[in-house]
Amino acid sequence: MLTIGTKEIQINEEIRDKELRIIGEDGAQLGIMSATQALEIAAEKNLDLVKIAPQATPPVCKIMDYGKYRFEQAKREKEARKNQHVVNIKEIKLSLNIDTHDFNTKLKNAHKFFAHGDKVKVSIRFRGREMGHAEYGYDTMQKFAEACQEVANIEKPAKLEGRQMLMFLAPKSGK
Numbered sequence: 001m002l003t004i005g006t007k008e009i010q011i012n013e014e015i016r017d018k019e020l021r022i023i024g025e026d027g028a029q030l031g032i033m034s035a036t037q038a039l040e041i042a043a044e045k046n047l048d049l050v051k052i053a054p055q056a057t058p059p060v061c062k063i064m065d066y067g068k069y070r071f072e073q074a075k076r077e078k079e080a081r082k083n084q085h086v087v088n089i090k091e092i093k094l095s096l097n098i099d100t101h102d103f104n105t106k107l108k109n110a111h112k113f114f115a116h117g118d119k120v121k122v123s124i125r126f127r128g129r130e131m132g133h134a135e136y137g138y139d140t141m142q143k144f145a146e147a148c149q150e151v152a153n154i155e156k157p158a159k160l161e162g163r164q165m166l167m168f169l170a171p172k173s174g175k
Contacts, residue, residue, distance in 0.1 A: 010051040011066055012039060019058040020051075025065075032058055089168075091121045094144065096130050096137055107147050114151045114171040122158075124165045137165045145169065 015035050022030040022038050025047060035049075042049040042063045050069065053060035090113045092106050110120050122144055124137045141158035148169055156168040 010054070011048050012042070015039075015049060015051050015059075015061060017059050020061045021056070021058050022049075023052075023060065023062040025063050030063075038063070085117065088118045089121050090118050091123060094122060094124045094140055096124060096126065096133065096140065098140065103144070107144065110144075110148055110169070111151060114148070114169075117171055119155065119171070120148075120152070120169045122167045122169065126163045126165070131163065134160055134165070141165060141167050 015038075017035055019032055020035055020038055021032050022041070024030050025045065030041070038049050038061060045063060047063050048066035049061050050064055050066055051059055051061050090110075092110055094103070094106060098106075110122075113120050122141060124140060126134065126137065130137075137160070138158055145154055145158075145167065152169040152171055154167065155170040156166070158165055158167040
């Protein structure tokens, strides 16, 4: 059995069903017949017998050029992969007492990431006594989210997880 994508396809002698519904190469119904009769018809036309709907009763088989079918299937899958856009997650690390210039630099980097269509994970790591002032971390995160408000949406709001506060931002779909 050959596998194309995720489907296993039976061709020619691999088909062992007693009765099959046969479709010709032009798409016309040839009726219900045995597998041997169908194979003879396919051999006369120098084509293959391919099972296209194994779950149907009786199973549906089509007479076609299997090599050409496989080539077109591979071409379609390649085209689908080419049009697919992979979304990456970029991380920006802030600190609790970040200065204005550093904040603006990180903000500018985040805007670049959003322009490329990537998601951004914003994190603040709390060290030592900073754990007692988590509210300052929330304020910094809110300030960052408000500065990105025009180009991004908050996918997951700021949340303290252990010694780290995380927030996820996703680009707005309008771009």
